[in-house]
Amino acid sequence: MGRFEEIKVGDSATFTKTVSETDIVLFAGITGDLNPVHIDEGFASKTIFQKRIAHGMLSAGFIxxxxxxxxxxxxxxxxxxxxxxxxxxxxxxxxxxRVEVIEKLPEKQRLRLKTECFNQEGKLITTGEALVMFKE
Structure with a gap:
C-alpha cells in the first residue's frame, strides 16, 4: 500500500477465493478441527445446513x-x-x-479496520473489526 502517511480513512481492499474441497480438508488437517460438519457429508446432511460447511476461520483467514x-x-x-x-x-x-480503514492511530502506526466477507451473491458471511500495526 505504501507509507503509513499515505493511508486514508475510507481506503479499502479485497481478496476473492473460491472455497474447494481441498481447502476444507487441508484446513481441517492443519488445525486439527475435524468437526464432522466440515468433513463428513453424511453427518452434515442431517444438520441445519444439509451439507458440509467450511470452517468459519477459513473465511476469516482471507481477511x-x-x-x-x-x-x-x-x-x-x-x-x-x-x-x-x-x-x-x-x-x-x-x-x-474486504477491509476498510475506519481509524488511523498515528502515534503507534496502528489502523483500526472494518472487516467483512461476502459470498458470490453479496450475502454477508463474516463481519468484525481488526487492529493492526503497520511497519514500513
Missing amino acids: STVLGTKLPGPGTIYLSQTLSFRAPVFIGDSITA
Missing part, C-alpha cells in the same frame, strides 16, 4: 490475506480481531474478504 498483502500490506502485524459469523460457506462458494 488476513488482505491485511498482509494489500492493505496495509507486507509488514503488517495483526494485533486483534473481532468476528461474527453470519452465514455458512459451502464448497464452491466464492468468498470476497
Whole structure:
C-alpha cells in the first residue's frame, strides 16, 4: 500500500477465493478441527445446513490475506480481531474478504479496520473489526 502517511480513512481492499474441497480438508488437517460438519457429508446432511460447511476461520483467514498483502500490506502485524459469523460457506462458494480503514492511530502506526466477507451473491458471511500495526 505504501507509507503509513499515505493511508486514508475510507481506503479499502479485497481478496476473492473460491472455497474447494481441498481447502476444507487441508484446513481441517492443519488445525486439527475435524468437526464432522466440515468433513463428513453424511453427518452434515442431517444438520441445519444439509451439507458440509467450511470452517468459519477459513473465511476469516482471507481477511488476513488482505491485511498482509494489500492493505496495509507486507509488514503488517495483526494485533486483534473481532468476528461474527453470519452465514455458512459451502464448497464452491466464492468468498470476497474486504477491509476498510475506519481509524488511523498515528502515534503507534496502528489502523483500526472494518472487516467483512461476502459470498458470490453479496450475502454477508463474516463481519468484525481488526487492529493492526503497520511497519514500513
